[in-house]
Amino acid sequence: MIIGLDVGGTHTDVVLLGKEGLVRQIKVSTNPSDLFATVLNGLEKITEDVDPGRIQRAVLSTTLATNRIVQQRMPEVGMIISAGPGMDPELFRTGPHYHVVKGGIDHRGREIAAIDADEIHKVVDVLEKKGIRYVGVVSKFSVRNPAHELAIAEILGKRFEKVFLGHRISGALNFPRRIATTFLNASVYPIHKDFFEAVVKSLAQKGLKLPIRILKPDGGNMRFASSIDYPAQTVLSGPAASVMGSVAFAPQSDTCMVMDIGGTTTDMAMLVNGVPVLDPAGIKIGEHKTLIRSLDTISIGIGGDSVVRVVDGKIHIGPDRMGVAMAYGGPVPTPTDAIFILGIGEGGDLEKARAGMKALADELQVDVQTAAQQVFDQACQTILNEAGAMVERINAKPVYTVHELWEGSRLQPRHYMVLGGPAPGSPRVSRVWATARWKWCRAGRWPTPSVPAWRGQRVR
Amino acid sequence: MLRARNKTGLVFFPAFDWAISPTHPEREERLLYTQDQVFEEGILDIEGIIEYKPDLVTKKDVQRVHFCVPDLWAVMTESHFISAGGAKTIAMAVMEKQVDCGFALVRPPGHHAGRVVHGARGFCNVNIEAIMIEYIRKAFGVDRVAIVDTDCHHGDGTQDIYWHDPDTLFISIHQDGRTLYPGTGFLSEMGGPNAVGATVNIPLPPNTSEEGILHVIREAVLPILEDFKPEIIVNSAGQDNHYSDPITNMNFSAQGYAELTSLLRPHIAVLEGGYAIEGALPYVNAGIILAMAGMDYSHLKEPDYNPERIRQSPEVTRWVKRSCEKVLENWYQRRQLGELARGDARLIQRDRKIYYDTDNIYERQHETLRVCEDCGGALLIDSAAQDRKHILAVHIPRKACQHCHDQGLAWYEEADLEVYDKVYLQDRAADVMKEKARSA
Ligand SMILES: [Zn+2]
Ligand SMILES: [Zn+2]
Ligand SMILES: [Zn+2]
Numbered sequence: 056m057i058i059g060l061d062v063g064g065t066h067t068d069v070v071l072l073g074k075e076g077l078v079r080q081i082k083v084s085t086n087p088s089d090l091f092a093t094v095l096n097g098l099e100k101i102t103e104d105v106d107p108g109r110i111q112r113a114v115l116s117t118t119l120a121t122n123r124i125v126q127q128r129m130p131e132v133g134m135i136i137s138a139g140p141g142m143d144p145e146l147f148r149t150g151p152h153y154h155v156v157k158g159g160i161d162h163r164g165r166e167i168a169a170i171d172a173d174e175i176h177k178v179v180d181v182l183e184k185k186g187i188r189y190v191g192v193v194s195k196f197s198v199r200n201p202a203h204e205l206a207i208a209e210i211l212g213k214r215f216e217k218v219f220l221g222h223r224i225s226g227a228l229n230f231p232r233r234i235a236t237t238f239l240n241a242s243v244y245p246i247h248k249d250f251f252e253a254v255v256k257s258l259a260q261k262g263l264k265l266p267i268r269i270l271k272p273d274g275g276n277m278r279f280a281s282s283i284d285y286p287a288q289t290v291l292s293g294p295a296a297s298v299m300g301s302v303a304f305a306p307q308s309d310t311c312m313v314m315d316i317g318g319t320t321t322d323m324a325m326l327v328n329g330v331p332v333l334d335p336a337g338i339k340i341g342e343h344k345t346l347i348r349s350l351d352t353i354s355i356g357i358g359g360d361s362v363v364r365v366v367d368g369k370i371h372i373g374p375d376r377m378g379v380a381m382a383y384g385g386p387v388p389t390p391t392d393a394i395f396i397l398g399i400g401e402g403g404d405l406e407k408a409r410a411g412m413k414a415l416a417d418e419l420q421v422d423v424q425t426a427a428q429q430v431f432d433q434a435c436q437t438i439l440n441e442a443g444a445m446v447e448r449i450n451a452k453p454v455y456t457v458h459e460l461w462e463g464s465r466l467q468p469r470h471y472m473v474l475g476g477p478a479p480g481s482p483r484v485s486r487v488w489a490t491a492r493w494k495w496c497r498a499g500r501w502p503t504p505s506v507p508a509w510r511g512q513r514v515r
Numbered sequence: 516m517l518r519a520r521n522k523t524g525l526v527f528f529p530a531f532d533w534a535i536s537p538t539h540p541e542r543e544e545r546l547l548y549t550q551d552q553v554f555e556e557g558i559l560d561i562e563g564i565i566e567y568k569p570d571l572v573t574k575k576d577v578q579r580v581h582f583c584v585p586d587l588w589a590v591m592t593e594s595h596f597i598s599a600g601g602a603k604t605i606a607m608a609v610m611e612k613q614v615d616c617g618f619a620l621v622r623p624p625g626h627h628a629g630r631v632v633h634g635a636r637g638f639c640n641v642n643i644e645a646i647m648i649e650y651i652r653k654a655f656g657v658d659r660v661a662i663v664d665t666d667c668h669h670g671d672g673t674q675d676i677y678w679h680d681p682d683t684l685f686i687s688i689h690q691d692g693r694t695l696y697p698g699t700g701f702l703s704e705m706g707g708p709n710a711v712g713a714t715v716n717i718p719l720p721p722n723t724s725e726e727g728i729l730h731v732i733r734e735a736v737l738p739i740l741e742d743f744k745p746e747i748i749v750n751s752a753g754q755d756n757h758y759s760d761p762i763t764n765m766n767f768s769a770q771g772y773a774e775l776t777s778l779l780r781p782h783i784a785v786l787e788g789g790y791a792i793e794g795a796l797p798y799v800n801a802g803i804i805l806a807m808a809g810m811d812y813s814h815l816k817e818p819d820y821n822p823e824r825i826r827q828s829p830e831v832t833r834w835v836k837r838s839c840e841k842v843l844e845n846w847y848q849r850r851q852l853g854e855l856a857r858g859d860a861r862l863i864q865r866d867r868k869i870y871y872d873t874d875n876i877y878e879r880q881h882e883t884l885r886v887c888e889d890c891g892g893a894l895l896i897d898s899a900a901q902d903r904k905h906i907l908a909v910h911i912p913r914k915a916c917q918h919c920h921d922q923g924l925a926w927y928e929e930a931d932l933e934v935y936d937k938v939y940l941q942d943r944a945a946d947v948m949k950e951k952a953r954s955a
Contacts, residue, residue: 140798140816142556142805146517159818162551162797167818196555231517231557336560342516344560453568455550456532457593460569 058101058113058265062093062250064122069097071105087119090253098261107263115279116270119250120243121290124340129242130189133182133215135175136234137194137203139167147231149238152187154178156207164199175210183214189244191237193221195230217244224285225337225346232337236345239287247286254279272338272349274299274331287347290340294352298324298331301472305329311470312442318360319376321438323445324352327466335452351449355441359391363430365418370433381411388412390434396427442468519563520809524608524617526569526601527553533594533623535873540762540790541638545622552797553804564808565614569601569621572646576603578948579649580676581641582631582908582939584900590632590640598623602647602785609747609782610655616807618752618784619643620800626664626751626787627697629675631908633900634874637668637697644751644785645676648683651747652913653946658682661745663736663779664689665728665772666753666787667763669700673751674714679707679884679891680912684743686715688731690756690765694721696872702841705849707884708856708863709892712849715739717842720834721764724827725771727835728756732778735839739846750781754789754799758825759817762790766825769795773802773812781807794819857886877901889916893923904936913943920944 056078059070062085071079081100086093102110123129133152138144139159156178158170182190190211194203201222211218219240221233258265267279270292282289301313307329315322325332331350338349356374364371364387372390380391382403388411395408409423416426450465529546536542553559559566574587576599583590598621605617625644627637634640644662651657661684662677664670669689677683685706692698706714717731740748754760756767776784784803789796798817805812827835845852857863862883869878883895891912899905907930911923923942930938932953940949 138814140818140820141552141801141814142558143811143814147557161818162548162555163793196551228551228554229557229560230555231560344557451568453527453566455527455529457530457597458532460528460597461593 056105056110058098058110060094060097060113060115060254062090062115062117062119064118067093067097069101071101071110090119090249091256094253095257095260098257098263102261102263107261110263110265112266112268113254113258113263114268114270114276115254116292116296117250117289118293119246120286121340123243123246124239124290124343127341130245131185131187132238132241133178133185133187133190134234134238134241135178135190135192135207135211137170137207138230139195141195141230147234149191149234152182152185154181158194158203160194160196160200160203162196162199164196166200166202170203170206172206172210175207179211179214188216189219189241190215190217191219191221191234191241193230193234193237196228197222197233198226198228217241219244219284224287225348227337227346229336229346232344232346235343236287236337236347239290239340239343239345239347240285243286243290247289248283251279251283270296272347273333274302274350287345290347291338291349294322294324294354295331295350297322297474298326298350298352301474302326302329302331305472306470309470310466310468311472312446312468313472313474314438314442315474316438317358318379319356319358319373320354321357321441322352322354323442324350325445325449325466325468326472332449332466351445353441353445355438357390357434357437360385360389361434363388363390363393363415365415368419370415370419370430372430372434372437380408382408388415388430390430393427393430393434396423397431517561519561521615521807522563522565522613523804523808524605524614525559525564525566525804526604526617526619526621527566528569528597528601528619528621530594530597530622533592535623535635535638539638541623545790545792546620546796546800548793549620549796549800552801556801558801558804561808561810564804565608567604567608567617569597569619570604570607571596571600572603572650575948576646576650577641578941579653579943579946580630580645581628582896582898582906582941583641584631584633584898584904584906585937590634592640594623595641595643597621599625599641599643599646602643602783603650605785606647606651606783607654610651610657616780616782616784618786618804618807620786622786624753624787625785626666626670626673626753627668628672629869630910631878631880631896631898631906633878633898633903634871634876636672636869636871636873638788638873639672642672642676644673644749647783647785648747648749649913649943657746659743659745660684660747660749661686661740661743662749662751663740663781664751664753664787665756665775666751666789667755667760667765668695668753668788669697669716669718670751670787671697671699674700674704674716677706677710678714679710679894681706681710681713681891682914684713684715684739684745686717686736686739688717688719688728688736690723690763691718691720695763702838702845705845705852707892708853708860709884709887709890711853711856712846715842715846717838719765719838720831722766722827723756723831723835724758724766724825725768725774725822727827727831728765728767728771729774729778730832730835731839732775734836735842737778738843742846747783748779748781750776750779750784751787752776752781752784752803753787754791754796755787757789757791757795757799759791759794759819760789766827768820768822768825769798769802769815769817770812770820770822772799773806773815776803776806777809777812860886862886876903885919885922887916887919890914890919893919893926895923895926905934906937906939907935908939909941911940911942911944915944 137158159168361373392408534542
């Protein structure tokens with residue numbers, strides 16, 4: 056059996072999976088100041104009456120680091136930057152303890168200016184005096200030659216609790232993103248360390264000796280032990296996890312668009328031959344553009360529970376959600392109510408759905424049925440437009456060889472996989488959404504992006 | 516967040532899988548280190564710098580400019596469709612106001628390719644700037660265009676294409692033709708009889724440095740541009756004036772190129788030559804992009820940059836100053852000089868020999884121009900390449916007057932198919948490109 060543990064800012068979800076599927080699912084509240092108690096509590100409940108020998112591994116995810124970044128609740132960290140010629144490194148300043156030092160490496164990895172040990176010793180003294188405990192060291196082109204980062208690390212020695220080196224974070228070329236990513240790793244290190252120790256200690260206390268994996272935003276996972284050196288790799292793994300969930304069901308050849316229609320948002324990703332398309336640069340979190348590899352996903356503010364309003368005679372859907380659909384006792388009409396009225400869903404209170412839609416219908420000066428149809432069509436059209444824009448954006452990605460440009464095929468989804476979100480109370484409604492959407496797409500109303508004229512021509 | 520002052524479009528097409536030959540300077544890795552530098556600097560993450568995927572040009576886009584011998588497919592490779600397409604993509608983005616300006620970092624280059632193409636010259640097959648310009652003239656109704664060629668070699672191909680066009684100002688700044696390929700581009704080359712002054716050549720002595728080239732921009736190029744009032748300024752942005760370039764003898768720098776760009780403020784820059792692929796191009800290109808975007812480029816310097824070491828001699832300074840004065844003098848006298856050149860002739864003939872160094876082809880041209888006060892004039896070119904094809908080509912200019920249009924059509928109709936392998940018509944007024952040959 057497998058334990059899945061997701062530690063969020065307010066709740067921690069724990070599931071136990073067996074060969075037969077979901078065995079048990081619990082939710083406990085997260086106590087950020089005592090993560091050990093939180094994790095232990097969750098583990099105790101999920102493993103009650105279960106033979107520990109039957110549990111083979113644990114898979115974790117957490118939004119602790121993400122939340123700290125988004126809410127800008129991070130400790131002060133020091134950054135030591137050597138740039139050489141190029142853009143002014145001051146442009147990439149991460150905070151008050153940002154020190155640009157001498158030294159330069161060129162695009163071939165050759166040293167073009169040496170570092171100055173005395174200068175770095177002085178920076179170290181300053182950082183120490185300020186009480187800095189976590190430090191990032193980044194030099195330009197360090198992925199071509201890490202000598203300067205290593206030399207600076209050597210000077211830092213053991214005077215700080217943890218030092219992160221840019222070249223270890225990613226092999227990609229992008230100095231500003233390397234700085235931001237190194238900075239974020241140093242910044243979320245303490246919270247991740249708390250989490251790490253809480254998990255390790257509570258598993259030990261429960262007598263569980265398991266391989267542990269933690270999810271990453273590119274849909275992969277890493278050994279939990281490594282995460283202590285790459286704590287920022289744990290951010291924003293949620294959207295990727297749901298895409299990876301769809302991979303098992305997606306066609307293994309051809310292009311498939313995955314749409315996860317939830318209560319508040321619809322999340323989308325593209326699969327090519329069963330493999331999700333990656334974001335070419337790296338994840339953006341808050342204001343930080345990083346080198347953290349992630350899937351290319353988009354999230355739009357339309358879901359089954361989105362608020363539907365009429366403003367100046369026009370239907371507006373979302374992006375806010377005020378509760379469940381009226382059919383389930385919610386306060387305002389939603390796209391889910393429209394589905395009930397159109398007779399493609401069942402299980403809720405149809406009268407309540409109609410009552411809510413009536414107010415909108417009156418404003419639109421149409422009958423309830425028509426209003427529901429318009430709401431449904433508009434929700435679908437918006438989702439499909441965004442999906443079309445995503446396909447266009449992926450196709451517009453530059454390539455750098457004659458072969459790729461000439462032979463590179465345009466991606467055009469042939470399959471659409473619609474996952475229903477966790478509509479509270481009725482998993483059935485989400486399935487209905489899915490079916491309805493599927494029919495809609497099949498009806499040929501998918502906007503076909505125009506193909507540039509030259510594509511049709513054979514040259515030579 | 517880092518934001519560009521001018522919205523700037525970029526097409527980056529290094530063609531990592533294309534070369535003239537494995538050891539040729541125009542080979543796969545020419546832009547590799549530039550790409551590394553641009554990526555590592557994070558330039559593509561700057562708000563307002565937008566990277567575009569290149570379009571391809573069409574057959575007609577090419578035929579609007581060139582007479583391709585024996586045919587288009589013999590002249591164009593896939594790479595040429597893309598590099599010209601990259602320039603066109605940037606031009607479209609500028610014309611549609613998606614961006615304020617843009618830079619096509621593409622290869623292969625094009626400024627040595629003239630109107631008639633029998634093969635490759637100076638690493639160029641087709642003129643990607645001209646293809647782009649004639650496309651935006653057709654698609655967006657642009658009329659007056661200025662091309663400032665800052666490549667170290669004389670842009671003889673571009674000069675040939677616009678020699679008779681009074682609405683295209685072509686300014687070339689280059690190392691003196693007596694000391695460098697292609698050996699042309701002297702002060703006296705000022706355009707054909709119907710377009711005297713619209714071609715401006717500013718040859719510079721070897722070892723001209725930042726001071727000299729920027730002097731030329733400030734004291735000659737900018738005043739002429741001011742006077743000509745182009746709707747669009749195109750920069751053929753060659754980078755072989757660099758002090759470390761292996762095939763030239765100039766002393767320009769990354770700082771110099773960036774400053775040149777911010778003085779010139781081109782709407783569209785198109786990469787031309789530049790073969791110091793490790794020591795210069797990465798810094799020069801990054802500097803040009805930042806300058807176009809209106810951002811600080813003061814930290815972009817070559818690792819071995821030393822302004823003292825490349826400073827020009829007083830002799831060079833005097834030479835450059837004198838050239839600029841002469842250029843301006845010619846510019847202001849261009850109308851009188853034009854009248855002199857036309858005299859009272861009705862047709863003016865010219866004979867030329869053109870050598871295609873890359874493909875080792877000798878071409879002989881006999882050109883006949885209809886003298887005209889109202890348009891660029893109908894143009895007839897009889898072109899024979901040694902041991903190859905003999906063609907006749909008729910060019911009717913975009914804004915042809917009725918007489919020139921009729922003359923051009925008559926030349927095409929009356930051509931003797933027994934004499935020529937092929938006869939071409941480029942009727943730019945009607946945007947019709949035709950060719951005919953005797954049936955085999
Ligand atoms: Zn030039
Ligand atoms: Zn050149
Ligand atoms: Zn005329």
